[in-house]
Amino acid sequence: MQRKFSARLTILVAMLLLVTGCGAGPNAPTRLIKQVTDGVEKTIGGIKLLHILLVAQGDGSAVLVGTMINDGATPEQLTALYVNGIPASVTPIAPVLAPNTPLIFAGETANALAIIPNLNVKAGKHVTMQIGFNRSGSETLEVLVRDRSGEFADVGPDVISAS
Numbered sequence: 001m002q003r004k005f006s007a008r009l010t011i012l013v014a015m016l017l018l019v020t021g022c023g024a025g026p027n028a029p030t031r032l033i034k035q036v037t038d039g040v041e042k043t044i045g046g047i048k049l050l051h052i053l054l055v056a057q058g059d060g061s062a063v064l065v066g067t068m069i070n071d072g073a074t075p076e077q078l079t080a081l082y083v084n085g086i087p088a089s090v091t092p093i094a095p096v097l098a099p100n101t102p103l104i105f106a107g108e109t110a111n112a113l114a115i116i117p118n119l120n121v122k123a124g125k126h127v128t129m130q131i132g133f134n135r136s137g138s139e140t141l142e143v144l145v146r147d148r149s150g151e152f153a154d155v156g157p158d159v160i161s162a163s
Contacts, residue, residue, distance in 0.1 A: 039066055040143055045136025046072030047097065054083065054116065054145045055106070055155040056123050062145060063155050064088065064114035065106040070097035072135070078103070080132035083116045083143070090114045097133075106155045115157055123147035 039053035052066035062083065070076045076097045081088040091113045097103050104110050121127055125145050132138030146152050 040141050042139060042141060044133060044139045046070055047076055047133055047136050052141065053143055055148050055152045056121065056145050057148060057156055060118055060120040062116045062119045063106060063157060065155055068097055068103040070099050073099055076136055077134040079134050080130060080138060081114055082130040083119060084127050086116055086119060088114045088116045121145050
């Protein structure tokens with residue numbers, strides 16, 4: 001009786017592992033998703049993108065939030081930034097990312113500003129962002145659009161000073 005119970009329990013545990021996917025290990029695709037409401041994280045060549053997301057504005061535009069860091073040894077230049085095919089208005093124009101110096105979009109320490117005019121996307125939706133650099137190449141990202149409330153209440157072109 002004990003053997004039958006043990007055998008059945010072993011089979012049940014093995015089936016549960018197969019059905020739930022727990023046997024996929026630490027590299028399971030569902031474990032490697034990095035996008036949450038904090039934004040997208042991605043590495044493009046020597047550029048790290050951190051917490052990339054958009055904040056919808058009342059006029060239908062959106063403002064980029066996030067940080068870009070050049071981990072390489074030579075300067076990089078942001079050469080393209082499009083959202084759903086709409087070019088972003090970036091200040092400063094075509095900013096240069098010096099090695100180990102962050103380019104910060106939005107917030108108290110912002111040193112850059114990117115506005116996507118006439119995006120007209122509601123908060124909670126994802127949009128396609130194409131971003132390109134002169135040395136590291138380009139990448140397409142699926143970026144979350146957040147509303148201008150809570151921690152993003154002060155995010156907007158009228159409250160960001162690009163220097």
